[in-house]
Amino acid sequence: MKYLDEYRDGEVAGKIVAEMRRIQTRPWVLMEVCGGQTHSIVKNGIDQLLPEGVELVHGPGCPVCVTPLEMIDKAHSIARRPDVIFCSFGDMLRVPGSDGDLFTIKSNGGDVRIVYSPLDCLKIARANPTKQIVFFAIGFETTAPANAMLAWRAREEKMANVSLLVSHVLVPPALEAILASPENRVQGFLGPGHVCAVMGYSEYVPISARYHAPIVVTGFEPLDILEGVLMTVKQLEEGRAVVENQYSRILNESGNLPAQQLIGKVFEVSDRKWRGIGTIPNSGYRLRKEFAAHDAEKLFDVAEIATMEPEICISGEILRGIKKPHDCPAFGTLCTPQHPLGATMVSAEGACAAYYAYGRHLKPAPLHQIVPNAAPEPAAAGGGRS
Amino acid sequence: MCLAIPGKVVETYDQGGLRMAKVQFGGITREACLEYLPETVTGEYVLVHVGFAISRVDEAEAERTYQALKELDQLNELDAPAVDESEADPTASRFIKGRTGD
Numbered sequence: 001m002k003y004l005d006e007y008r009d010g011e012v013a014g015k016i017v018a019e020m021r022r023i024q025t026r027p028w029v030l031m032e033v034c035g036g037q038t039h040s041i042v043k044n045g046i047d048q049l050l051p052e053g054v055e056l057v058h059g060p061g062c063p064v065c066v067t068p069l070e071m072i073d074k075a076h077s078i079a080r081r082p083d084v085i086f087c088s089f090g091d092m093l094r095v096p097g098s099d100g101d102l103f104t105i106k107s108n109g110g111d112v113r114i115v116y117s118p119l120d121c122l123k124i125a126r127a128n129p130t131k132q133i134v135f136f137a138i139g140f141e142t143t144a145p146a147n148a149m150l151a152w153r154a155r156e157e158k159m160a161n162v163s164l165l166v167s168h169v170l171v172p173p174a175l176e177a178i179l180a181s182p183e184n185r186v187q188g189f190l191g192p193g194h195v196c197a198v199m200g201y202s203e204y205v206p207i208s209a210r211y212h213a214p215i216v217v218t219g220f221e222p223l224d225i226l227e228g229v230l231m232t233v234k235q236l237e238e239g240r241a242v243v244e245n246q247y248s249r250i251l252n253e254s255g256n257l258p259a260q261q262l263i264g265k266v267f268e269v270s271d272r273k274w275r276g277i278g279t280i281p282n283s284g285y286r287l288r289k290e291f292a293a294h295d296a297e298k299l300f301d302v303a304e305i306a307t308m309e310p311e312i313c314i315s316g317e318i319l320r321g322i323k324k325p326h327d328c329p330a331f332g333t334l335c336t337p338q339h340p341l342g343a344t345m346v347s348a349e350g351a352c353a354a355y356y357a358y359g360r361h362l363k364p365a366p367l368h369q370i371v372p373n374a375a376p377e378p379a380a381a382g383g384g385r386s
Numbered sequence: 387m388c389l390a391i392p393g394k395v396v397e398t399y400d401q402g403g404l405r406m407a408k409v410q411f412g413g414i415t416r417e418a419c420l421e422y423l424p425e426t427v428t429g430e431y432v433l434v435h436v437g438f439a440i441s442r443v444d445e446a447e448a449e450r451t452y453q454a455l456k457e458l459d460q461l462n463e464l465d466a467p468a469v470d471e472s473e474a475d476p477t478a479s480r481f482i483k484g485r486t487g488d
Contacts (some may be wrong), residue, residue, distance in 0.1 A: 001412045003392040003431060006452055015458040036388050059465075063387045089436065091387060117437020119419060139436075141390040145422055146438045153404075196442040197433060220389075223455060238413040249448035250433055250441050259422040259440060317438055349387060 003249070007221030013049070016226040020051055020233055027053035028236050029185045030229060031178070031321045033171060034140075034192040035244040035349030036220050042354040044222045046229075054233060057185065057321035058354075060174050061192055063139045064091045064347035066274040066319070069307040071167045072097040072239030075136050076105060078165065078300050085111045085128060087121050088136040095346045098307055118150035125154075125162045134296045137164040140171055144285060145259035148266035151287060154294050165296040168289055171195050171274055172203050173283035178320050179211040186321045189233040190225065191217035193247040198263075200255030204243045212241040219247040266291060276309075276316035276343035313342030318351050325355040332361030390435035392443050393418075395428055409434055 032038055038058045041047055047056045060066055076097045079086035086102070093102040093114065106112040111131070115121060118135055125133040137147040147164065154162035171192050178184055191204060198273045208215045214235035218228030228246040235241060245251065263285070272284025285296045312330045317323040325331045325344070335341040337353050344350035348357065355361060393409040398420060405420040411430060417420065418434045420426050423442055431443035 001392070002394070003448060012458075015426070019458050022434075034388055061388070089387070091485045093428075116416070117419065119437060122402075138387075140388055140392065142435055145440060146419075149419065149421065149438070184482065186420050192388065193434060194390045194440070197390070197459050224450075227451075227455060246451075248451060249444050256440055258424070262422075347387070 004221060005221040007219070009222040012151075012223055013226055016230050017049055017051070017224065020054065020230050023237055024051055024229075024233055025237060026053060027055065028187055028233055029055050029057060029321070030188045030190060030232050031057050031059045031176065031186040032218070032225070032228075033059040033061045034190075034193070034195070034220075035065065037190060037192075037218065037225060038062070038263055038351055039349050039354050040220050040222065042351075044356050045358075046222060046225055047225070050229065056228065056229070057324065058318065058344075058351035059178070059189075059321065060274065060277065061140065061171065061195075061317040062344075062347050062349040063143070063169055064095060065315075065343040065350040066169055066276065067092075067095070067138050067167050068273045068275045069097060069309065070273070070305050071165075073099075073305040073307060074297070074302045076100070077302050077305075078134050078296060079105045079110050080108075081111055081300070083130075084132045084134055085113060085124060086134050086136070087113050087115045087124065089138070090114045091349075092136055092138060096269065096340065098305070110334060118146045119153070121162060122153055122157070122159065124218065125159050129161065131161060132299075133162050134300075135162070135164050137166045137168065139340075140169055140192065140195050141199045141263075142197070144168055144190075144263045144267065145198055145256070147247060148262045149257075151266045151291050151294050152262060154223070155291060160293065163294045163296040163299050164287065166285065167272070168267065168269075168285035169274065169369075170269070170283050170285070172207060174274070174277075175204070175207055175215075175278050176211075177277070177280050177283075179207070179213060183320070183322050186191050186213070187214070188214040188236050188241075190228040190232065190246075191215045191243070193217055193219045193250060193290050196245075196247070196255060197251040198256050200251070200253050200260075201243050201245065202253055208241050208243050213314055214241045214244070216246050217251065218242045219250065241378060274319075276313075276319050278316075299320070310341045315342035315344040315350075315352070318344045325352040325360070328352070332356060388435065390429050390433045390440060392433050395420075395426055395430050395432055395439075398426065398428060407432075407439065409439070 116254040216231045267285035273279045315326045340346045344352040393411040408420045416487040419438045432439035438445040
């Protein structure tokens with residue numbers, strides 16, 4: 001397909017890696033922010049192509065993974081109601097709550113439907129006027145314009161039977177939380193290309209400056225990711241820390257302004273709890289009060305649910321780039337995509353699920369696997385390329 | 387979750403007050419909402435995420451960056467140290483074998 005196939009060219013990939021070897025003089029730790037990038041990296045073995053000492057750690061950018069268990073339990077409690085048609089993107093259906101998943105609820109007679117677009121909920125609502133249509137509105141900034149349009153149209157068309165259960169998360173506060181942590185190992189970021197297609201990248205400029213960390217907004221195909229790594233390593237080697245745009249065929253600094261405008265009319269910034277990480281101030285969206293009639297959290301009396309995560313799970317440290325799946329004793333044994341114990345295994349874009357899907361649990365951990373909490377050592381003379 | 391795919395706009399129309407399009411992805415055609423890219427015309431490529439076009443693909447920029455990548459080694463071949471071909475090439479070829487076209 002045009003604009004995909006040419007970014008999967010093995011010959012060009014080899015050239016980018018060769019250029020990386022040419023400029024690299026010491027080890028660097030980079031984080032790819034987005035779960036889609038993690039998936040592409042593991043699927044294509046990009047982390048294993050990189051020169052020794054250029055290490056990728058996997059970021060928190062999988063909205064399904066970081067949706068807190070309490071919110072999933074709330075969704076399930078609404079989905080079980082006989083008067084509700086519960087609509088969701090497909091990747092949320094398999095995520096277990098404290099008691100089963102949406103598939104279980106569907107097999108027990110609940111009306112749970114997968115939608116391609118949030119706008120599908122309007123069609124379902126028109127066809128089922130006696131039912132409450134509840135949409136599980138999760139996602140990062142990429143998905144916010146689509147979810148905002150559903151709320152906007154529901155209010156405009158006075159559709160009293162349409163509501164949204166909102167659990168939206170934002171990337172920049174999560175990057176700040178990672179960089180501000182005393183345990184942080186990350187020196188540069190591959191920024192989230194599709195989030196920035198909507199929001200632009202100006203909000204990353206002060207973060208990059210404050211923490212002196214390069215942020216290169218990057219796409220999702222193998223060549224995009226390799227070029228993003230090359231641009232980040234180049235900045236690190238030159239002692240620069242600015243925001244650069246690898247994904248210029250898709251986005252510019254200002255992003256999609258009409259989309260930002262509707263997001264601003266429908267949502268307001270709020271604190272949000274991230275599964276595996278905890279509450280990050282101002283890191284999510286909630287519906288503005290003008291949309292209270294379409295806010296499922298207000299419409300359905302869902303009591304606060306106390307949840308417990310398994311103690312063995314290290315997904316919080318994986319999401320912050322401190323550990324990797326192989327560091328977890330449960331990875332691939334007690335914890336699998338069929339029986340996930342925590343955030344990074346619940347969705348295909350989580351680091352643990354991606355490692356599992358591409359057979360990484362069958363192999364021993366690579367030799368340059370990180371040692372938890374160890375700072376990268378300075379390279380020996382001529383090092384970094386051994 | 388943030389998966390977004392570039393596709394070609396083959397038809398635009400209004401539906402229930404919303405600007406919509408038919409967008410072709412390889413052999414598959416799906417509907418996408420154009421409200422956030424209202425000036426899009428037939429023949430252009432847009433990036434679609436959960437049924438919404440969120441960005442137009444800049445064809446000139448796509449061509450420029452791809453050519454720049456292809457020419458990487460030509461720019462540096464004079465001062466580049468010898469690269470161990472046996473290391474670089476077999477790994478690179480895994481891109482081609484492993485693809486499923488998603």
